[in-house]
Amino acid sequence: MNKLKYAVIPLVLLVGVAVYLASQMSFGPTDRVLPGVYLLDTDLSGLTEEQALASIQKLEQKFRQPIMVKYQEFSWALPMSRVDLRIDCSKQVQRAMKIGRTGSLWQRFTERRQAFEGLHLKPVIFLDILLLEKVVDEAAEVIMVTPKDAGLIIHADNSVEISPSHSGKLVSIGQLEQDIKQTLLSNAKEPIELRLIEVPPNRTTEAVQEMGVDTLLGVYTTYFEPDKINRAYNISVAAAAIDGLTASPQEVISFNEVVGPRSTEAGYKDAPIIVNNELVDGLGGGVCQVSTTLYNAVLLSNLEVVERTNHSMPISYVPIGRDATVVFEAIDFKFKNNTDYWIYIQSYSRGGQLTVKIFGNKSYKRDVVLRSWVEETYQPENVVEKDYSIKMGDRVVKQKGAQGYKASGERIVMQNGKVIRVEKLPGSVYKAKNQVISQGMSPPGSILENPDMSVNKVPEESLE
Structure with a gap:
């Protein structure tokens, strides 16, 4: 008798759950969001995928409205449309459609009970942090101090001065990103209070001095x-x-x-x-x-x-x-x-x-003297090329020659007027440039054409 009692209890509970689901929570059509499902305050109950997508896109457009921010007595409207703020609308639709329809029986029961009581989902909000930083830099320039790196100033007389660094005060973009998302998710009406953080320079005065x-x-x-x-x-x-x-x-x-x-x-x-x-x-x-x-x-x-x-x-x-x-x-x-x-x-x-x-x-700092000189000279050669565009007997300089050289040099290093080192410089060899002479090969009165050569024809009247 006791065994039967223990076997009946789970069955009764299961039947009770089924009755509860059937009587108090609508399963709803499979192609529509279950009743009681919201994305924040946007009611998606009974909507098809297309209808739910349109509703969520309207919410996304609402999120793109300017958000008020302030710092002490200053306040601005930050345009969210310029920071690529968005919701993954399609993903949120699929998320809503799956409520009460996937997972274990207990998970489905739990989600359907939550929907029956009103299930408010929170979307994931995305924005471009670099664009947000740019928008903030433009809007909140009056309250920020840009950090300045130390540097070198070279004066006209070649004297060197160090330009000192200083820290800056910039809006905490990471904190602002979190505050924007929280404001949108909670539908808060108060302006966001900007938080400034101290930003050190990338290169300090001490670092430049140590250079x-x-x-x-x-x-x-x-x-x-x-x-x-x-x-x-x-x-x-x-x-x-x-x-x-x-x-x-x-x-x-x-x-x-x-x-x-x-x-x-x-x-x-x-x-x-x-x-x-x-x-x-x-x-x-x-x-x-x-x-x-x-x-x-x-x-x-x-x-x-x-x-x-x-x-x-x-x-x-x-x-x-x-x-x-x-x-x-x-x-x-x-x-x-x-x-x-x-x-x-x-x-x-x-x-x-x-x-x-x-x-x-x-x-x-050393006094340095440079010396260089020619050690060898290379004479150009005369290279004669046959040219069928020039009449026989004529010679034309096609390319002028130039001497070549072997050059050496040295670096003389001095300190307090005394030579402390003499260093040989890398050697240099400049090849001679040959003189190219075109030797005329065309018989008087005519120009022979060689199909293998490019021929510059000479007018007849110029021929002797």
Whole structure:
């Protein structure tokens, strides 16, 4: 009898639950939200998926209305439409449709009971934190203080001064994001009180002082023709890339890594470059003048040269043997800050002058003299080419020759008027440029055409 009693009790409870579900809570059509389901205060009871989506989208639009914020006596309206505020509407519809229809029997029973009593779901609200920060920066500029990094001020006389840092006071964007979401979810009417937090500078005055930059180590200037607009422009772009460059103690600097590819996207234009001992138009012509000027400034600053390559022919803006060519991803100029303090580079071009200055610690200041000279001279050869566009017997110089050179140099380092070191500079070899002579091969009175050659025809009246 007792066993039967214990077996009947669960059955009675199950029947009771079923009766309760049937009598007090509507199961509702399967294609509609159960009665009593809300998204916050938006009633979704009995709505189809399309109807529920439309209702939730209206709620999303309501959330995008401006929200009032304040700080002490100041107040503003922050436009939520500008911060990409949104609800995952489709996901919320599916969430509402599943209430009381998925999971275990007990879960369904629990959810249906909650719906019968009124189940208010809370949506997940998304917004773009970066856009919010931008909107706040614009609206609340009057109450914020932007942190200032310490820096170096270089005066006209090359003296160095430290520009001090200071902390800032900015709106706590993370806290504001939470407050906005809570305000929307709770339908609060009071303005949100902004909270300001102290923000330290990224670079403090003490950090800049520890860099130890307090004097000019070396400076070098080269000259160019400003009326060659494209080349002058390229020089200014490359000079700007290294302006403000800093290097920590023992750091190796790569010119190509700093300046980057010479491309139209980077702002470079076509101008003459040296290719195989000839000047041809190429993207970024003029950049080598910046690397060369930097090379000489590095030498005069008594810094270590790690990698340097000369041009294929001497250039006019520096003494022979003191140039440094660069080709992105092929030929680089590298140097090392071989001091125990930071260095700072200032680079600018104006009025046909390109100047590079290197600043560092005065304990490494030395007087430097650079010397370079020609050790060997290579004479060009005469190369004769047959030309069927020129009458027989005539000879025309197609390409003028140029001498080649082997150049050497040295860096003389002095302190207190005494020579403390003489260092050999990287050697330079400039190949001779052959003179090319076109030998006329056309018989008098006619021009022979060779299908394998490009022939520049000469007017008949010019023939003898």
